[in-house]
Amino acid sequence: MVQIGLQGKVALVTGANHGIGAATAQALAAEGVAVFINYLHMPPLGMLEENLGGGKTAPGLALYNARRALSADGVLEAIHAQGGKAEALEADLSDPATIPLLFDRAEAAFGPVEILINNADYCVGDTFIPHDLLGIAPQLPGGYAATTFTASGHDQHFAVNSRAVALMITEFARRHVQRGKRWGRIINISSDGAPAFAHEISYGASKYALESYSRAAAKELGQFGITVNIVSPGPIQTGHITPEIEQQVNDNTPLGRVGQPDDVADVITFLASEQARWLTGQLLFVGGGHRMI
Known part of the structure; x- marks a missing residue:
C-alpha cells in the first residue's frame, strides 16, 4: 500500500x-490536506463571434468565461461534503501586498503552509504581427482573437505568471526557514507552450520565466528540505476546447484523448507526496504524450 504522507x-x-486548481484542491483535501484556496473572478476573454461555441453548457469560450467568473464556493462545498478542510480568499496576485496576506490567512485558518501550488495565471492572446497594418486580427486555435504586443499586456502577464510566483516562493521560504522546518513542497504550473507560444507570446514567455525561477529555487531551497518541481500540462479540457479542436487533440495524442483537470491534479498530488521526496528541479509534461522530450 502506498503511503503518500500528506495527512x-x-x-x-x-x-x-475551477479547472486544474479546483481539481488539485479537491485531490489534496481527499488525502487529508487542509487547503487554503486563492482565486479571482476573471473578466471574459475576447473571441470572434463565430467561434463562441455552444453557450454556457457546451465547451467553448462562453463556458470557459462562465467558469473563470465563478467563486470558490462550489469547490469548498465539494471538499466539506467529503469531510475535508478548506477555506478561500479572493485576491489579485498582481498586487504584491496579496502574497503575505494569503499566507497570513492560511496560517490563521490551518497553521503554517507546507505545500504551495502556484496554479493561477493570466492569459490573453498577443502576437508580434502588426494587425493594425494588415487590417486583420490574428486568430488563435479555437477562434480566440490575439492583439499586437503591448507593454501593458506584457506587464500583466509577468505580474501574475512570473513575479507573483517568485514572490510566493520567497514568502514560503522565508516563513519555512524562520520556523526551522525541514519538509516543504512547491509545485509550479507551467504550459507545454512555454518554450515558444505563437499568438500567446507574453503568456508563453511568462511561463518560461516561471520555469527558470522554479529551477533556481530547487537549487537554493533544497538545503532546507523544500522540493520545487514544475508541472507542464498539455491540452486540458477546462471548458475552453471546442469539440472540433478536441477531436484534433485526440487524433494527435498517443493516449487518444484530451486531458482532464483530474489528470493533472493527480500528478501534482504525487509531487506533493512523500513518494516524490527525491524529485526536485524537474519538469513533468502531463499531456498523454501530446509532447515528448
Missing part, C-alpha cells in the same frame, strides 16, 4: 475556483 499537511493553492 494533516496544509496547502495553499492559487487559481483554484
Whole structure:
C-alpha cells in the first residue's frame, strides 16, 4: 500500500475556483490536506463571434468565461461534503501586498503552509504581427482573437505568471526557514507552450520565466528540505476546447484523448507526496504524450 504522507499537511493553492486548481484542491483535501484556496473572478476573454461555441453548457469560450467568473464556493462545498478542510480568499496576485496576506490567512485558518501550488495565471492572446497594418486580427486555435504586443499586456502577464510566483516562493521560504522546518513542497504550473507560444507570446514567455525561477529555487531551497518541481500540462479540457479542436487533440495524442483537470491534479498530488521526496528541479509534461522530450 502506498503511503503518500500528506495527512494533516496544509496547502495553499492559487487559481483554484475551477479547472486544474479546483481539481488539485479537491485531490489534496481527499488525502487529508487542509487547503487554503486563492482565486479571482476573471473578466471574459475576447473571441470572434463565430467561434463562441455552444453557450454556457457546451465547451467553448462562453463556458470557459462562465467558469473563470465563478467563486470558490462550489469547490469548498465539494471538499466539506467529503469531510475535508478548506477555506478561500479572493485576491489579485498582481498586487504584491496579496502574497503575505494569503499566507497570513492560511496560517490563521490551518497553521503554517507546507505545500504551495502556484496554479493561477493570466492569459490573453498577443502576437508580434502588426494587425493594425494588415487590417486583420490574428486568430488563435479555437477562434480566440490575439492583439499586437503591448507593454501593458506584457506587464500583466509577468505580474501574475512570473513575479507573483517568485514572490510566493520567497514568502514560503522565508516563513519555512524562520520556523526551522525541514519538509516543504512547491509545485509550479507551467504550459507545454512555454518554450515558444505563437499568438500567446507574453503568456508563453511568462511561463518560461516561471520555469527558470522554479529551477533556481530547487537549487537554493533544497538545503532546507523544500522540493520545487514544475508541472507542464498539455491540452486540458477546462471548458475552453471546442469539440472540433478536441477531436484534433485526440487524433494527435498517443493516449487518444484530451486531458482532464483530474489528470493533472493527480500528478501534482504525487509531487506533493512523500513518494516524490527525491524529485526536485524537474519538469513533468502531463499531456498523454501530446509532447515528448
